[in-house]
Amino acid sequence: MRIFITGISSGIGRALARQTVAAGHEVWGIARRAELLDELKREFTAPHFITSQCDVDDVAAMRAVAAAMREAGWEPDAVILNAGVYFADGGEGFRFDAHRSTFGVNVDGALFWVAEWLPDFLRRRAGAFIAISSTAALRPSGSAYYSASKAALSMAFRQLRLSFADNGVTFSTMHFGPIDTDMWQGRRMFLVASAADAAAAALRLLERPAGSYFFPFVSTWLLRLSSLVPDRVFLFVSRLVLKRVRE
Numbered sequence: 232m233r234i235f236i237t238g239i240s241s242g243i244g245r246a247l248a249r250q251t252v253a254a255g256h257e258v259w260g261i262a263r264r265a266e267l268l269d270e271l272k273r274e275f276t277a278p279h280f281i282t283s284q285c286d287v288d289d290v291a292a293m294r295a296v297a298a299a300m301r302e303a304g305w306e307p308d309a310v311i312l313n314a315g316v317y318f319a320d321g322g323e324g325f326r327f328d329a330h331r332s333t334f335g336v337n338v339d340g341a342l343f344w345v346a347e348w349l350p351d352f353l354r355r356r357a358g359a360f361i362a363i364s365s366t367a368a369l370r371p372s373g374s375a376y377y378s379a380s381k382a383a384l385s386m387a388f389r390q391l392r393l394s395f396a397d398n399g400v401t402f403s404t405m406h407f408g409p410i411d412t413d414m415w416q417g418r419r420m421f422l423v424a425s426a427a428d429a430a431a432a433a434l435r436l437l438e439r440p441a442g443s444y445f446f447p448f449v450s451t452w453l454l455r456l457s458s459l460v461p462d463r464v465f466l467f468v469s470r471l472v473l474k475r476v477r478e
Contacts (some may be wrong), residue, residue: 232437233257235300235307235348237287237340238314240267243363243410246430247311252277254434259305261285261296262314281305287314287340288332297347309359309437310348312341312384317377330376337380342387349400356399361436362388364406366445366454385443392441401441405433408450423450 234251238244240262248271251258257279262268263286272282283296300306316336318329345360352358365372368381385404392402409423424432424447432446445451 232308233259233305234309234311235344236260236311236313237344238262239271239282240264243407243426243429243433244313245271246426247313247433248275248280250427250430250434252280257305259283259300259307261287263287287343288335290339290343293340293343293347297344306351307348308357309361310344311361311363311433312344313363313433314340315363317374319374320376325375330379333374333376333380334383337377338383338387341384345391349395352400353395353398358399359401359403359437360388360391361433362402362404363433364388364404366406366408366451368406370454389443396441403436403439403441404443405436406443406445406451408445408447408454423447 234256236244236247236251236258237260239248239260241264244260244262245267248258248260252275258277259281260268260271261283263284265284268282268284272280283299285292285296287293314336316333318326318333341362348358349360352360362384364385365377365381367374367378368385370378372378385406388402388404395402407429410429411423411425429446432444436444445455
């Protein structure tokens with residue numbers, strides 16, 4: 232299988248690259264940081280692992296990568312939209328530049344690739360899109376930018392899943408809870424999964440029906456169960472829990 236992955240330089244994306252290459256898939260991955268891509272190239276000697284430096288907040292850069300893929304005759308069977316950024320809310324007020332950057336990466340940087348490859352998937356009546364979202368799409372996360380962007384991505388995929396349900400193309404969304412990556416500020420505990428476990432969970436969606444999924448089970452189940460709790464109460468409790476896991 233040919234798999235295209237965004238944001239492969241670190242965290243879940245790096246684990247996705249490792250696992251897909253190890254499974255024998257052909258992989259084309261993109262990321263913004265050239266030095267980390269160089270590390271990956273040295274780590275993987277697989278002949279079918281290709282990388283491109285690309286900032287998914289830059290439409291021209293994404294178009295250049297898409298053109299290079301087509302010129303090489305490299306058409307994916309699956310697209311995993313993993314790239315993401317997080318800016319915390321600050322005391323200085325709402326930063327519109329942070330809002331634009333977050334939506335540029337987390338939403339536009341994902342949906343660009345849907346627009347790019349969906350016509351090919353529809354022609355073949357086969358293909359899979361997987362969006363990496365977050366439980367922040369369901370509850371405030373400490374960042375108005377991040378929560379809104381993940382909610383937008385999740386809703387877009389819900390509609391795409393309905394719109395193309397009978398065309399052989401699948402749209403699945405993985406909502407992650409706390410994962411042990413640079414974005415997680417607490418310590419490792421049983422409620423916090425590793426990046427490798429998260430990547431494995433995302434890859435399992437390639438074999439499952441299109442839908443909306445959650446991982447890890449316990450933390451995401453508890454969060455969804457809290458949907459009836461007012462936001463202020465949820466924020467108070469979550470701050471207490473976060474304080475404990477930081478200790």
